[in-house]
Amino acid sequence: MTNQNNEAPSKNINELIHDARAPLNRISMQAELIKLVIENEMPPEKALEAANKIIDSCQECSQFLEQISNK
């Protein structure tokens, strides 16, 4: 029983870390998109949209971190 109890939370943490990588991945790719927009002088709206999505993903990431810290 003790073992199971010990394993369960660590699994959850791994899962949470895994989940946190999804918004991180979106942040990274949106930032790359902003670079492309700037480098190629594309319409700034695209960059703005990507920046907003980055902010959303940061919030999401922060929530995951919160959950991890509560473990």
Added chain:
Amino acid sequence: MLNILLVDDDEEFTNVACHIIEFLGHDTSTASSLEEAYQILEFNDFDHIFLDFMLPDGSGLHLIDHINKSNKSPYITLITGHPLVKGMLSSLCGPKIGYLAKPLQREDLEQALSHKTQKKPSKKNDSSMPTKHFDCLIGESKAMQELYTMIERVARTQANVMLMGESGVGKEVVAQAIHYATNKANNSEYELVASNCGAISKDLITSELFGHEKGAFTGAIAKKEGVFQRAGNGTLFLDEVTEMPIDMQPNLLRVLENKKVTPVGGAKEIDVNCRVISASNRSVAEIAEKKCLREDIYFRLAVFPISIPALRERKEDIPLLANTFLNELNNEYDRNHQWDATQLQRLVDYDWPGNVRELRHTIHRAFIMSDPQSASVELPKDFRSPFSSISEQKHSLTAGQTIEDVEKELIKVTLADVNGNKSLAAEMLGISTKTLYNRLHAYGDFKD
């Protein structure tokens, strides 16, 4: 242009990745589940598939099985957000299957799509690894940014490039970068052929450059293609081009002008279509003054001259380079050495007359000296190599200097060399210690 399928249930990621991949000049399709991917694959062929490891209706591995059973063989890059899965995937990876770990960067996608070796699974400190521009160049300084812009611009043309810079700045690496950028701009996979003009004997240089027919001369037992031919539509890198004997240079000029070569002993001219990147560690002024390259050849080779900055002109890149070299060694020998801030500062403070090559060698030496059990690096007290000290000791004598100035300079240099030991300095200078003290007092600006 490649036809690419992205399989991932994260819609925002697939959308933005599609944008980026399409910008890189490829066509994309997306699927958010295995089922959807099976359907798309039934009616479409793809060159490359980016595949999330965990999908709502199963693992990405099922899709690999499915593809293996069909007669299709696209390149596959598995994308995982799970650190534990990373190790498992690396054992799966074959020549056509690679993997990337989230978070992805544009460069990861580009590298995967170039179908070259993917990141080594054992690589440590991935997050702290600096960006490798054009897959090989490291540095974010202004001087390097300017260099990257020049590489980007010239890659879109066929112009011949001449690389100039001190010994050890990485001329061959810049040549590779131009070649890489050219292949990327044209979506091609041509070859880079390198030849060192300074290392080939005068008798063999024509045969090396233009090839020879069987029996063209004693010892020519078989036909040989020259480097111009071997480079095809790709890039020919001629290192130390200024060391080529001047009487051999007209042959080179003819090829550069006519874009045709005639192998030694051959009757037929062969068309050549490669870009020539040449390199020299002499400055333009020296090339002109010493006439080591004919003027007409210089203008043919240096349609686009690029000067590569010395390491001391981009000191802010030294920590990036030092970390990269140390990480490479750590990975190779499975160790975990790290720099401390003082060591990095010492590396930054030194002038590196032998440039990046010298930095790399110094780090390698320090790595060998370091205790494998400890995380610290044994950086030597003095970086100066025999070669760098020679160049450092070149104190210029110019007409018009007074004997007193020269004497003062000589005493200063000698004292610096023996760490201020006056008896030793006096002995080296062939004067008594007393005389040395007298001189020092007379100059007044030396401390006792």
